[in-house]
Amino acid sequence: MKLGKMRFGWLVFSIAAAGVLLYTQVKAQQPSFDCHDIDAGSIEAMICQDPALAVLDNQLAEVYRQAALKATNEHPPVLKAEQRGWIKGRNECWKAAEPQACVTSEYQLRIAALQATYRLIPLTATVTYLCDDQPGSEVIATFFPTNPPTLIAERGDSVALMYQQESGSGARYAGRNESLWEHQGEATIRWGYGAPELKCRRTL
Helix, strand or coil, X not given: CHHHHHHHHHHHHHHHHHHXXXXXXXXXXXXXXXXXXXXXXXXXXXXXXXXXXXXXHHHHHHHHHXXXXXXXXXXXXXXXXXXXXXXXXXXXXXXXXXXXXHHHHHHHHHHHHHHHHCCCCCCCEEEEEEECCCCCCEEEEEEECXXXXXXXXXXXXXXXXXXXECCCCCEEEECCCEEEEEECCEEEEEECCCCCEEEEEECC
16 A cells, blocks of 8 residues: 555656646746737747747846846946847848848847947957057957857947958958958958948057
């Protein structure tokens, strides 16, 4: 009788453990936002139905939480405004030829941007480039091992975030209106929309 009770107890425990594991797995596949009462066919609905996108959403939620802790004294407070703008842009992916790939890319770029901007991961290197042999014309680039790799470049009072691009040789990065391409210690930098290229070199 005792043996039967033990087996029954073990069976109940096993079923309960399996239920907890299943609940944990299902919960882990849910995004950070509530999937109830969302519009069918929307980008949010796609994220709720795609485990891989749900994982990315949770990753972004955690990275955003870390960034918010560092942005408490930010003036002006740009983090929340930028996040609202990013969500609006992400939801425009329904117009893309491949919406799922578009949403995936949006998440990856946003996570990388927050990690670099708020220094949430250790930097890889900091490099100073002297441009056109003018002592006052310098670009300081700080590199981060994000996915995709990023850099934050500073020139005077201006700051630019750039993402690594595919390149046949050297390392090429591009941002909104700026770009940096380095090959064997020499760099070509464009700073601003329509601006001429700067010929730069690494300083020792």
